[in-house]
Amino acid sequence: MPGTGIFGLIVGIAILFFIIAIFFSFIPLGLWISAIAAGVKVSLGSLIGMRLRKVRPAKIINPLIKGNKAGLNLSTDMLESHYLAGGDVNKVVDALIAAERANIELGFDKATAIDLAGRDVLQAVKTSVTPKVIETPLVAAIAKDGIELNAKARVTVRTNIDRLIGGAGEDTIIARVGEGIVTTVGSSELHKDVLENPDRISKTILEKGLDSGTAFEILSIDIADVDVGRNVGAKLQIDQAQADKKIAQAKAEVRRAMAVAKEQEMKAQVEEMRAKVVEAEAQVPKAMAEALVKGNLGVMDYYNMKNVIADTDMRKSLSNLSDDQESSIEE
Template sequence: MFDVIPVVLPLIVIIVIVMIFLSFVPLGLWISAISAGVRVSIFSLIGMRLRRVRADRIIRPLIKAQKAGMNVNANQLESHLLSGGRVDNVVDALIAAHRANLDLSFERAAAIDLAGRNVFEAVRMSVTPKIIETPWISAVAIDGIEVKVVAKVTVRTNLARLVGGAGEETIIARVGEGIVTTVGSSQSHKSVLENPDLISRTVLSKGLDNGTAYEILSIDIADVDIGRNIGAHLQIQQAEADKQIAQAKAEERRAAAIAKEQEMKAEVEHMKAKVVEAEAEVPLALSEALRSGNLGVMDYYHMQNVQADSSMKNNLGKTDFSSVIAPKTEPSGKA
């Protein structure tokens, strides 16, 4: 039994060493890389394992790039993966750009990917343009008629401006602004209906894709519809506002007239009070005149007679004598 131990123990040690080696080195992946013509050493795979980088996420994209004839090495892919990038997406974009004869370097593709954009989708849009349909855009012509427009914008990705360029929302906003400006400068809504291509030509000539990640190829008017008569509606609102202002001013003048009338009535009552006060002083003045001898008794009676005559004349002047003078007409006799 002791003779077997010196033989078995080295075998166990060798097996353990091989198992540890295989746990650090993906031997199958290394064989696949060598068979595909990708030059990668065992020590590179061990270094990836020590750096906690999954070797299959580097080797498999590297094999695809090598087969596609791309000049990409493992260090570039590993650096991009450690930066948080999507290596498969970048390699697929490079292969698609190479097949479409587009100028796209690994550094630019990696920058686009790290910027949060889908670089593979961007390359596909460079090859196959995308159609962006705007919502209903409302504009008002000079004659006051509302015109509603739907446009289809054909764009393709501009890879040179993809990093830092504006997105689809900016394209839609700028196209909408151009449509509103074009319709608003039209003398009549009929001219817009007759020549809808005028909108697309005018908007396309404004260079709306400046500073965006896309290049506008065409702007096509998909639908045009007539909305409300905004001009008439605004005139009605203005007339109603003018009416309310006139009513408010008239009410203000009426309130001022009522206040003035009340002031005059108060003034009349005040003057009447003064008259009553003056009339109350007359008897006192008469008694004082009689007491001082300035007025005699006969003079006083004479004044009373004059007042009585004046009062009688005033009463006679107010009496209606028409009923006394005019003869009464008898009703017609019975038949």
């Protein structure tokens, strides 16, 4: 039937277009044509293999075209292996091109190793050509006279490609420069010496070779700013004086407490002695009575003793009276 033939033709055309669509979606024919036009030999089998290995062909072919146009000797296998290792193929090729133009010796293996190590290989090449400036934070240091100085430095560095793998980064440079500032200021007798010659900080730091073991080469260190901070020495002296004062007060309080305790002890001893005297005086009449009874003391002896005691009391009274009169006359 005529209708059935037309329907079959339409279905066949649809299936053909579907197959062509799948073919062109799986095989980047446009990318293959671009590579051929650029003079880069890439087979369709290579592109199909990339698809099967879950490699995006554009991530390989476009950098390959760019590298070959720049005169680099690259292949799809080299770029694909780096891509499968997790590297950035495009950045590596750009770094190789930049190094070639700047006459910097940088091979493909070293560039891929730097990239896989987590370093920005393209930025490293750019920094090798155009040095960068690292600005340190404000560093506080104290001179021997106790005055604090706040300094800030600008470090001009250039990337050392050979030490980029395993070399320390910018944080180490900043830490070492800060240490150099503290050492230089701390060894100065007067803070004015540093203010008058801030370049002595730069000279001291450069002499230490602070770029050893880092991924950079220090070209210069410039002291951007030096400000006078606190008088730490005076503050420490004040704090020490306050501490000495508190120690002296504590010792005085201890001595006062000991003196009070000693006074109380002496008062207790005096009261005890008075009690003993009173007790002894209370025994005198009893002893005299026993002496009279036993005949050891006669009546006349008793009266004579009383007379002596009375005479003694009278003399004491007269003596006290004369002292009072002399005092009133002197007044």
